[in-house]
Amino acid sequence: MITLSVDAMGGDLGMDATVPACAEAVRDIPDLEVILVGNPDKLRSRLGRNPGTRITVHPASEVVGMDDTPANALRKKKDSSMRVAINLVSEGRANACVSSGNTGALMATARFVLKTIPGIERPAICTALPKLHGHTHMLDLGANIDCPPEILYQFGLMGSLLIRCLGGPENPSVGLLNIGVEEVKGSEILKAAAELFRDGPLNYRGFVEPDEIYMGSTDLVVCDGFTGNIALKASEGVAQMIMGTLREEFSQNISSKAAAFAARPVLDRVKTRLDHRHYNGASLVGLRGTVVKSHGSTDRVGFRHAIEVAVEEVRKDLVTQIAESLTGARD
Amino acid sequence: MITLSVDAMGGDLGMDATVPACAEAVRDIPDLEVILVGNPDKLRSRLGRNPGTRITVHPASEVVGMDDTPANALRKKKDSSMRVAINLVSEGRANACVSSGNTGALMATARFVLKTIPGIERPAICTALPKLHGHTHMLDLGANIDCPPEILYQFGLMGSLLIRCLGGPENPSVGLLNIGVEEVKGSEILKAAAELFRDGPLNYRGFVEPDEIYMGSTDLVVCDGFTGNIALKASEGVAQMIMGTLREEFSQNISSKAAAFAARPVLDRVKTRLDHRHYNGASLVGLRGTVVKSHGSTDRVGFRHAIEVAVEEVRKDLVTQIAESLTGARD
Numbered sequence: 001m002i003t004l005s006v007d008a009m010g011g012d013l014g015m016d017a018t019v020p021a022c023a024e025a026v027r028d029i030p031d032l033e034v035i036l037v038g039n040p041d042k043l044r045s046r047l048g049r050n051p052g053t054r055i056t057v058h059p060a061s062e063v064v065g066m067d068d069t070p071a072n073a074l075r076k077k078k079d080s081s082m083r084v085a086i087n088l089v090s091e092g093r094a095n096a097c098v099s100s101g102n103t104g105a106l107m108a109t110a111r112f113v114l115k116t117i118p119g120i121e122r123p124a125i126c127t128a129l130p131k132l133h134g135h136t137h138m139l140d141l142g143a144n145i146d147c148p149p150e151i152l153y154q155f156g157l158m159g160s161l162l163i164r165c166l167g168g169p170e171n172p173s174v175g176l177l178n179i180g181v182e183e184v185k186g187s188e189i190l191k192a193a194a195e196l197f198r199d200g201p202l203n204y205r206g207f208v209e210p211d212e213i214y215m216g217s218t219d220l221v222v223c224d225g226f227t228g229n230i231a232l233k234a235s236e237g238v239a240q241m242i243m244g245t246l247r248e249e250f251s252q253n254i255s256s257k258a259a260a261f262a263a264r265p266v267l268d269r270v271k272t273r274l275d276h277r278h279y280n281g282a283s284l285v286g287l288r289g290t291v292v293k294s295h296g297s298t299d300r301v302g303f304r305h306a307i308e309v310a311v312e313e314v315r316k317d318l319v320t321q322i323a324e325s326l327t328g329a330r331d
Numbered sequence: 332m333i334t335l336s337v338d339a340m341g342g343d344l345g346m347d348a349t350v351p352a353c354a355e356a357v358r359d360i361p362d363l364e365v366i367l368v369g370n371p372d373k374l375r376s377r378l379g380r381n382p383g384t385r386i387t388v389h390p391a392s393e394v395v396g397m398d399d400t401p402a403n404a405l406r407k408k409k410d411s412s413m414r415v416a417i418n419l420v421s422e423g424r425a426n427a428c429v430s431s432g433n434t435g436a437l438m439a440t441a442r443f444v445l446k447t448i449p450g451i452e453r454p455a456i457c458t459a460l461p462k463l464h465g466h467t468h469m470l471d472l473g474a475n476i477d478c479p480p481e482i483l484y485q486f487g488l489m490g491s492l493l494i495r496c497l498g499g500p501e502n503p504s505v506g507l508l509n510i511g512v513e514e515v516k517g518s519e520i521l522k523a524a525a526e527l528f529r530d531g532p533l534n535y536r537g538f539v540e541p542d543e544i545y546m547g548s549t550d551l552v553v554c555d556g557f558t559g560n561i562a563l564k565a566s567e568g569v570a571q572m573i574m575g576t577l578r579e580e581f582s583q584n585i586s587s588k589a590a591a592f593a594a595r596p597v598l599d600r601v602k603t604r605l606d607h608r609h610y611n612g613a614s615l616v617g618l619r620g621t622v623v624k625s626h627g628s629t630d631r632v633g634f635r636h637a638i639e640v641a642v643e644e645v646r647k648d649l650v651t652q653i654a655e656s657l658t659g660a661r662d
Contacts, residue, residue, distance in 0.1 A: 132575045142510060145518055179473060179560040187476055187557065210561050211568030215575075226518065227561055229510040230541050234562035235569040237542030242573050242605060244463045244546075249600045262593040269580045274573060 001031050002314050003095050004307060005088035009038040009063045009081040011100025012297045018100070019046045021303035025311075026054045032311060035094055038063070038081040060084040064101045066296055070108035082106060086113045089289040096290035096310040098281075100303065106293055107143050107284060114289040117319065119326035122147070123286030124155050124225070125293065126162055128279045129213055129235070136213050137163050137172075140225040141232055141282060147224035149193035152176065156202050158285040158322055159220045165316035166309065172219035175208030177227055182207075193222075239274070281306030283313060285322065290314055332362050333645050334426050335638060336419035340369040340394045340412040342431025343628045349431070350377045352634035356642075357385045363642060366425055369394070369412040391415040395432045397627055401439035413437060417444045420620040427621035427641040429612075431634065437624055438474050438615060445620040448650065450657035453478070454617035455486050455556070456624065457493055459610045460544055460566070467544050468494050468503075471556040472563055472613060478555035480524035483507065487533050489616040489653055490551045496647035497640065503550035506539030508558055513538075524553075570605070612637030614644060616653065621645055 008018045015038070022034045033054045036043050043057045062080040064073045077083060082101040088094040090113045099106050107123065116123055126139035139159045144151065156174050163172040176194055178186040186207065197204040208218050210231050223231070250260035250267075260267070272278075276295070280302035284291040290313045294306035313319075339349045346369070353365045364385045367374050374388045393411040395404045408414060413432040419425040421444050430437050438454065447454055457470035470490045475482065487505050494503040507525055509517040516538065528535040539549050541562050554562070577598075581591035591598070607626070611633035615622040621644045625637035644650075 130572065132572050132579075145510075177561070179476075179557055179564070210565035211571065213565060214568035214572040226510055227558070230508070230558055230562050231565035233510070234541035234544060234565045237545035238566040238569045239573060240542065241461065241463050241545040242570060245601050245604050248463075249597045249604070250594075252597075252600075256597045259594040259597045263581075263590040266580045266583075266587045266590045269583075270576050273576050273580070 001033050002029075002311055003033040003035065003093070004310055005035045005037055005058070005085040005094035005097045006307075007038070007082045007085040007097065007099035007101055008036040008043055009060070010296075011294065011303075012066070013299055014063075015042060015046050017299050017303045019043065020300045021307060022055060023047070023051065024300070024304055025307045026052060029311060035085075035088060037085040037088070058084065058088065064105045066102050068102060068105055070104040073102075073105035074108050074112055083109055083113070086110050086289075086291065089291070090114050095314040096292065098292045098294060098303070098306050098310050100294040100296050100298060100306075102296065103142060103293055106291065110284055110287055110289070110291045114287045114291070116286050117288055117323045117326065120154060120158075120286040120322070122151055122154075123284055124158065125282050126159050126285055127282035128166075129232075130274060130276075130279055131214055131216075135279065136216070136218060136221055137168075138177075138213060138221040138223070138228055138231070139285070140223065140228050142225045142229035143284075144225040146226070147189070149189055149196050152189075152193040152222055152224065153196040153200060154286070156197060156200075156204070156220065156222045157325055159222060160202055161321050161325060162283055162285055162313070162318060163219055165318045165321070166312050169219060171203045173203045173205045173217065174220045174222060175205050175212065175216070175218040177210060177213075177221050177223035177231070178207035179209065180207065181209060277302035278305060281309035283309060283318075285318070288319060290319060332364050333360075333642055334364040334366065334424070335641055336366045336368055336389070336416040336425035336428045337638075338369070338413045338416040338428065338430035338432055339367040339374055340391070341627075342625065342634075343397070344431075344630055345394075346373065346377050348630050348634045350374065351631045352638060353386060354378070354382065355631070355635055356638045357383060360642060366416075366419060368416040368419070389415065389419065395436045397433050399433060399436055401435040404433075404436035405439050405443055414440055414444070417441050417620075417622065420622070421445050426645040427623065429623045429625060429634070429637050429641050431625040431627050431629060431637075433627065434473060434624055437622065441615055441618055441620070441622045445618045445622070447617050448619055448654045448657065451485060451489075451617040451653070453482055453485075454615055455489065456613050457490050457616055458613035459497075460563075461605060461607075461610055462545055462547075466610065467547070467549060467552055468499075469508075469544060469552040469554070469559055469562070470616070471554065471559050473556045473560035474615075475556040477557070478520070480520055480527050483520075483524040483553055483555065484527040484531060485617070487528060487531075487535070487551065487553045488656055490553060491533055492652050492656060493614055493616055493644070493649060494550055496649045496652070497643050500550055502534045504534045504536045504548070505551045505553060506536050506543065506547070506549035508541060508544075508552050508554035508562070509538035510540065511538065512540060608633035609636060612640035614640060614649075616649070619650060621650060
């Protein structure tokens with residue numbers, strides 16, 4: 001049986017997203033058990049009369065807000081749904097935790113409560129991003145601003161194992177994010193990291209430019225958290241801008257609205273292919289426990305996907321795999 | 332009279348883009364004179380019999396390739412169309428130079444030949460990027476990988492003056508690119524730069540996140556060249572991916588092709604609004620001369636736009652404005 005502790009109060013939609021997603025997940029995944037952490041009365045009333053035996057409620061009196069600082073969440077909200085959900089993992093009562101709470105607080109709390117895997121200096125955040133066909137995983141997305149070469153290499157190791165756990169290729173191709181593919185480009189840190197990757201056992205393919213994340217053939221793109229976060233948020237901005245332009249033009253007048261009606265099935269397919277909910281669920285890798293961060297604004301569909309990411313990591317025991325790969329590397 | 336020297340052989344399309352764009356520009360701009368630099372025979376045959384008196388040819392025997400290194404272009408291709416076009420600016424025979432040649436080579440050559448404005452430590456590359464409504468200028472886009480706070484501040488100064496020259500607001504709002512808007516976020520360099528901006532005379536609005544480039548209200552976004560290049564190329568990748576998805580879905584079967592036909596006028600308007608050719612023409616700012624870099628893959632329409640950017644910079648005498656703003660700052 002796989003037990004997930006779910007921060008049921010976090011994210012913009014809170015219980016409106018988490019409770020139905022969890023109910024659906026336990027219905028569809030027979031060996032899944034969910035502990036909803038949060039306000040017991042509210043959760044029970046939301047769950048209804050017959051939630052089944054595989055979905056239970058665990059009390060927590062506080063909620064970490066989207067603008068709580070990591071320090072504040074850690075020091076002052078010790079009974080938050082986020083903190084208690086992570087505690088359940090650390091106490092061995094849950095195999096993994098899923099939260100839509102704010103990323104900084106989640107990473108700080110998870111790191112404080114669970115600690116990192118021996119040999120891992122810094123945990124990182126890794127997610128899948130959509131490609132024209134398929135997807136690319138990228139890390140770090142914002143947990144670590146400056147990253148020395150060794151840390152970048154560890155990211156490559158952890159990301160490769162994560163991709164395998166999630167059903168990707170056995171030996172994922174790895175690229176190092178840079179502003180050019182030539183070996184002379186980029187900072188000294190990147191050049192030193194490239195050397196580590198070249199000498200190591202990963203399926204390293206060299207530097208990749210950021211458009212490769214969306215158009216290329218690399219399974220994993222490695223970068224420091226500042227660069228990853230810049231690339232991610234710039235991408236989100238462009239996507240919003242393009243979608244906004246499409247929306248504006250298709251609703252401008254009667255004839256464009258008629259065109260929108262005619263094109264609806266096609267536009268719906270485009271929307272489905274680009275739907276970020278199907279990519280929701282960023283893994284906090286490098287911790288002694290499985291923690292998946294769901295996007296703050298996601299709904300039932302997105303949260304459900306984050307649950308599935310956590311379940312896969314537990315099934316394949318990613319934490320042990322990362323720990324063992326490091327022991328192997330040191331031998 | 333404004334005289335432009337044009338690297339007529341650079342870029343993917345070479346003369347197919349540059350010659351018609353220049354012919355059009357001299358036709359439409361009565362006080363413009365263009366010197367086409369490159370292979371005289373080829374250029375003359377391309378120009379036809381009556382090119383007019385305001386379009387002349389200047390010989391250059393070499394071409395800088397898209398993968399020539401800056402060092403190679405500088406040392407070994409002294410008679411390249413790019414180099415000779417820049418020489419004409421330095422000799423006072425042209426007021427500005429436009430080239431679609433490779434960015435690294437162009438910046439290195441321009442810097443070597445023209446030198447920087449006294450007080451400017453590093454020239455930068457600045458361009459406009461499309462927003463849902465309007466556009467945002469951003470710099471540096473790739474010339475300077477590491478930038479201390481003072482350099483970032485100079486970028487803000489130069490970018491603000493450029494925006495004014497190009498007909499933007501008198502006092503452009505300036506944001507510093509970061510992964511969060513809170514003052515505690517980002518590197519020490521960014522925090523120190525923020526302090527310089529806060530104390531200076533620019534219309535500084537604080538940190539902005541990368542999605543603000545495309546969705547926000549800031550006129551100018553300042554960042555180091557590594558970050559800017561990452562944001563730019565990630566954006567290009569996403570845009571290509573979304574456009575590719577639209578294309579695929581609209582051409583999947585008979586009914587989606589019919590929908591594409593019905594939606595054609597709307598899709599064409601979307602395409603026009605997002606057309607990067609209307610944003611073509613990145614300014615190399617901080618040099619003792621006006622140099623505009625056109626996208627390597629652009630066509631006649633895009634190159635024409637880059638010419639217009641150069642003309643505006645000359646008309647408003649951006650180089651002198653930057654020089655004077657620095658003298659003012661030192662007094």
